[in-house]
Amino acid sequence: MNGFDIEIHYSEKAKGTTLEVWPGNVVKVIAPVGATESELQKLVSQKTKWIIEKQRIIKDIPAWREREFVSGESFPILGREYRLKVIEGFGETVQKDDRLIVPVAQIDLEEEDKAELVKLSLMRWYRAEALFRINARVETYCEKLNINAQSVSIKDYEARWGSCTPSGDLIFNWQILSLPREYFDYVIAHEVCHLMELNHSKEFYRLLNSSGFDNDEIGTRLKYYRNIFVLADSGEGQ
Ligand SMILES: [Zn+2]
Known part of the structure; x- marks a missing residue:
């Protein structure tokens, strides 16, 4: 949706839900255990404007990738x-x-x-x-x-x-x-x-x-x- 991928991470320590916008059009949702996917989807859609603004700031930052250490890389x-x-x-x-x-x-x-x-x-x-x-x-x-x-x-x-x-x-x-x-x-x-x-x-x-x-x-x-x-x-x- 909206040009970004949502990654949900459940955390025992999380008290509330936090959103992080990362290069490569990824939005990380850190949520307390037990939060339902539909709740989180709703939260993300309420925050769309904020996400798009963050994405604009970081748009030319390359997405992190794991290196393989092989010729040509x-x-x-x-x-x-x-x-x-x-x-x-x-x-x-x-x-x-x-x-x-x-x-x-x-x-x-x-x-x-x-x-x-x-x-x-x-x-x-x-x-x-x-x-x-x-x-x-x-x-x-x-x-x-x-x-x-x-x-x-x-x-x-x-x-x-x-x-x-x-x-x-x-x-x-x-x-x-x-x-x-x-x-x-x-x-x-x-x-x-x-x-x-x-x-x-x-x-x-x-x-x-x-x-x-x-x-x-x-x-x-x-x-x-x-x-x-x-x-x-x-x-x-x-
Ligand atoms: Zn300093």
Whole structure:
């Protein structure tokens, strides 16, 4: 109906029903156990206007999909798609033109085992590339505000893009490398601004503004992006 798919999730913990609009024309309905389908359908139809407005905001955000780590698959880096090529060989993943070339020593492994090796190699590449590019951008935004970070590091985050500690350490989710470039820049500028204002006050947004982000639209839309690599020990992708 209305150009979206409804996914109903029953939850023991849910007190009321909540709706979430996700990229790929999906509306997630989180409902308490016992809610009937017709009740939920009715609720969704009452909220149609709100759903359509949310869909408009996120319309060009790609739907999340599970990666298979096979040749021909595409991976995003700062808004561009790179094609994966798995070859027989030794060494680490390299990026060449619009390709990510991943050598695997034993090409005749079971598909699943091979995919795991490709994933690990690719993740090592993303981490190193992310740290390199993050450092360069932190420097740029720090110069703009005439401030220094105590340290810059990357981390496996499940559900956040970055953070700033009271002592001035900036920590980033390395998977921001898969975001479009302006989102990548936004995350970095946002955390650098926290070096001066460790809150989301008016003053914080004034600083963000002076770094070139004149409103918080990217901040809002960023909530609809997810990690492209599901981390091994996380509950993601269920
Ligand atoms: Zn913040």
